[in-house]
Amino acid sequence: MSISPSSPSTQPPKPDSPWAPLAARLFRALWIAQLVSNIGSWMQMVGAQWLLIGHDAALVTLVQTASSLPVVLLALPSGVVADRYDRRGVLLTAQLVMLAVSGLLTALAFADALTPVLLLVLTFLLGCGTALMGPAWQAIQPELVERRQLGQAAALGGVNMNLARAVGPAVGGVVVAAAGAGAVFAFNAASYLGIAVVLMLWRRPRAVATAAGGEKLLSALDAGRRYVRYAPDVRRVLLRMALFIPGGAALWALLPLVASRSLHLGSGGYGLLLGAVGVGAVAGAFVLPRSNRVLGANGTLCGGALVFASVLVVLATVRIPWLVTVALLFAGLAWIGVLSTLNAAMQTRLPGWVRARGLAVYLLVFQGGQALVAPLWGALADRLGLAVPLLTGSTLLLLSAISVRRWPLHGTEGVDPSPSEHWPVPPLVFEPGPTTGPVLITVSYRVAPGSETAFSDCMDHVARSRRRTGALTWGLYQDGQDPGHFIENYLVASWSEHLAQHSDRLTRTDRRYEERARRLLVPGARPEVTHAFDASSGPVVPATTHPSWKADGAQ
Numbered sequence: 251m252s253i254s255p256s257s258p259s260t261q262p263p264k265p266d267s268p269w270a271p272l273a274a275r276l277f278r279a280l281w282i283a284q285l286v287s288n289i290g291s292w293m294q295m296v297g298a299q300w301l302l303i304g305h306d307a308a309l310v311t312l313v314q315t316a317s318s319l320p321v322v323l324l325a326l327p328s329g330v331v332a333d334r335y336d337r338r339g340v341l342l343t344a345q346l347v348m349l350a351v352s353g354l355l356t357a358l359a360f361a362d363a364l365t366p367v368l369l370l371v372l373t374f375l376l377g378c379g380t381a382l383m384g385p386a387w388q389a390i391q392p393e394l395v396e397r398r399q400l401g402q403a404a405a406l407g408g409v410n411m412n413l414a415r416a417v418g419p420a421v422g423g424v425v426v427a428a429a430g431a432g433a434v435f436a437f438n439a440a441s442y443l444g445i446a447v448v449l450m451l452w453r454r455p456r457a458v459a460t461a462a463g464g465e466k467l468l469s470a471l472d473a474g475r476r477y478v479r480y481a482p483d484v485r486r487v488l489l490r491m492a493l494f495i496p497g498g499a500a501l502w503a504l505l506p507l508v509a510s511r512s513l514h515l516g517s518g519g520y521g522l523l524l525g526a527v528g529v530g531a532v533a534g535a536f537v538l539p540r541s542n543r544v545l546g547a548n549g550t551l552c553g554g555a556l557v558f559a560s561v562l563v564v565l566a567t568v569r570i571p572w573l574v575t576v577a578l579l580f581a582g583l584a585w586i587g588v589l590s591t592l593n594a595a596m597q598t599r600l601p602g603w604v605r606a607r608g609l610a611v612y613l614l615v616f617q618g619g620q621a622l623v624a625p626l627w628g629a630l631a632d633r634l635g636l637a638v639p640l641l642t643g644s645t646l647l648l649l650s651a652i653s654v655r656r657w658p659l660h661g662t663e664g665v666d667p668s669p670s671e672h673w674p675v676p677p678l679v680f681e682p683g684p685t686t687g688p689v690l691i692t693v694s695y696r697v698a699p700g701s702e703t704a705f706s707d708c709m710d711h712v713a714r715s716r717r718r719t720g721a722l723t724w725g726l727y728q729d730g731q732d733p734g735h736f737i738e739n740y741l742v743a744s745w746s747e748h749l750a751q752h753s754d755r756l757t758r759t760d761r762r763y764e765e766r767a768r769r770l771l772v773p774g775a776r777p778e779v780t781h782a783f784d785a786s787s788g789p790v791v792p793a794t795t796h797p798s799w800k801a802d803g804a805q
Contacts, residue, residue, distance in 0.1 A: 271403040276452060277394040283444035285410050290434075290441030292418025294352075294376075296521055297359075297431035298369055299506045300423075312628070316370045318621035320377035321384065321613050329610025330470040332386035333603070338454045340386040345446040348379035352439030359432035384613045389606035391597060393454075402539075404593040408586040409535040413528060423521025469743070473720070474607030480717040483660045484608060487595045488615050490551060490659060493650040494588055495619035498558055500643030501527075501565070501581060503624040507631055508640075513571045526575045530582025538587055550591050552654040557584035559647035566640035589616075595659055601667040601757050603750070666758040673752045676781055687744035688722070690782040695736040695767075696775035702733060708767035709738065715763055716740045719755040720747045734772070748781075 272278045298313045332340050355372045358364040395403045422434045478484055509520035541550050557580050564577040593612075600608040630639040682689075697705045706726065713724045721740040729735035742748045768777070 269406070271395040271399045271406055274395055277403070279448045280394070280445065281406060281410055283448045285414055286444050287441040288411055288414030289418040289421070290438035292414050292524070293422030293425065293434040294438040296419045296422035296524070297426050297434040298373055300426055300520070301364070301369060301431050302366055312370055312625060313373060315621045315624045316373040317377040317380070318617040318624070320374060320381040321617035322621055324378060324381035325385065325610040325614040325618070326471055326474065326607070327467070328382045329385040329474060329607035330467055331382070332389050332606035334470060336454070337386040337390050337606070338449055338452055341383055342446060342449045344379045344383035345442045345449070347382070348376055349439055349442040351375045351379065352435060352442065356432055356435040356439050359430070359435050385606040385610040388609040392602070404597060405535050405538055405586070405590040407593070408590045409532055413532050417525065417528065419521035419524030421521070423518040427516065427518055470607070474604055474611070477604045477718045478608060478611050480714040481599070483599050483665065484596065486657065486660055487592055487599070488612060489657055491592050491612065491615045492619060493653055494555060494647070495616060496623045497562070497643040497646035497650060498585065499620040499623045500562060500627050500639055502620065503627040504631060504636060504639060507636055508565050512569055512636060513574060515571065519571065523575060523578055526578040527582040527585070530579035531586040534583035534586040537583060538590055541587060542591070547591050547595065548654050548658040550587050551659070552651045554584040554588035555647045555651035559644040559651070562640045562644035562647065566637040599665060599667060601669065601755070603754050668758050669754050670756045670758045670761040671753060672761050673756065675749070675752055678781065682745040682783065684746035685744050686783060687742065687747070688784055689742045689745055689748050691740055691742065691748070692780045692782065693738040694778040695738065696772045697734045697736055697770055698772050699734060701770040705736065705767055705770045708763070708770065711763040712767055715760040719751045719760070
């Protein structure tokens with residue numbers, strides 16, 4: 251038996267339905283397996299935090315840090331791995347690693363040999379598996395559903411996590427009270443098997459599985475960094491996440507202490523509080539499509555931050571469990587609204603060749619932000635009580651909401667990350683090796699009179715396109731004797747890097763930027779392109795045969 255990504259269900263939902271991606275058989279199978287695994291993860295989180303509940307607040311919050319910190323350390327290398335190797339294999343490896351660590355955690359718990367240090371170390375190792383899995387999991391989504399359904403798929407991912415949050419903590423609290431932490435650790439270990447089985451049955455197309463490039467680790471890391479640096483739309487999504495997470499993380503870091511110290515609840519009560527957040531998030535999946543239609547993405551981000559800020563005020567001031575539970579329903583709704591909006595924004599802006607690395611940076615900001623601020627919230631709670639960090643987090647969220655007007659998400663009009671491949675391969679008179687370089691590409695333009703300023707403005711977008719796809723340096727120069735003559739040049743590290751620009755890195759958006767600039771040229775004028783190779787240690791080919799190639803549109 252095998253599973254194909256495009257296998258439909260017998261009665262697929264309507265294309266605009268929140269559940270439309272579930273019509274794809276593989277997406278549905280992975281979604282169900284992930285739900286079981288997420289339930290196990292939340293059960294384990296409750297067990298781990300409750301084992302430490304008698305210790306200092308900072309130690310309790312370190313459970314969240316231990317699970318999130320690996321993303322800070324490994325997200326970017328994991329993104330490179332997911333872009334270079336078969337993503338199915340990467341995901342399967344991560345599942346087996348987490349299964350082994352969870353098995354050890356279970357054995358130590360049943361043997362009553364699990365100290366706080368061992369618990370945090372093994373939680374950290376589980377986080378390493380999650381860090382390895384995260385970029386690859388996010389990057390395969392466009393292989394599972396149509397591009398127009400990526401927003402719905404992101405929302406369903408949020409539903410999955412929060413449905414697990416609604417069920418897992420409540421069940422985990424009951425199981426911990428009845429059978430001890432070892433039982434929830436055992437369930438979590440078994441839960442990894444479902445995803446592993448589905449991945450083994452996935453018939454991933456060979457062309458997709460072998461598409462990863464042969465970049466070295468450091469070069470691949472630098473390519474991902476360069477792409478994010480010169481992609482304003484991507485940077486804006488990361489900024490919005492960075493402004494939301496510090497305040498939002500206060501709830502997850504301090505909720506165990508709110509349950510035990512403020513509301514005097516046991517592990518079952520704490521599980522129910524987390525469950526309320528999950529129920530609210532599941533409800534939010536139904537509200538989100540209408541919210542985005544009415545408020546737009548930026549309105550959803552602003553409203554979500556305001557609602558979450560209000561919930562933190564309730565946690566800081568209210569001591570009635572049922573009122574806190576009701577407030578947490580709205581926290582779940584706001585959480586999924588913000589995160590689904592940002593996740594969908596990243597998915598729709600990243601091209602396939604760098605998708606995992608871009609999403610790794612996204613996960614770095616998301617998980618890393620939580621890992622860094624969680625112990626700070628715990629330390630504040632130890633010194634000043636729970637009210638101060640909760641109200642401080644609320645203030646940060648209020649500032650995040652206000653900042654949406656100053657730094658909104660950019661619209662997606664005209665954004666198309668699909669590969670373009672509109673540059674033909676340059677017919678050189680010799681065949682450079684993959685590592686031959688650096689390569690200097692020079693493009694000469696004849697701009698129509700009166701269009702010089704407009705052309706220069708258009709080339710700003712082209713410059714970012716060149717740098718995103720591999721240019722180390724870029725420059726645009728105007729001839730001092732002929733103002734209509736412009737010369738563009740940029741340096742690429744190697745011939746293989748430049749061929750990657752030709753084959754799969756350029757997108758349809760990049761092509762539109764080039765076409766806008768070229769509409770300003772003298773009618774009938776064609777850009778003249780040359781490729782020059784480093785000759786500082788001697789010519790690559792004899793000087794008499796060194797090429798100077800000119801062609802329309804070729805780079």
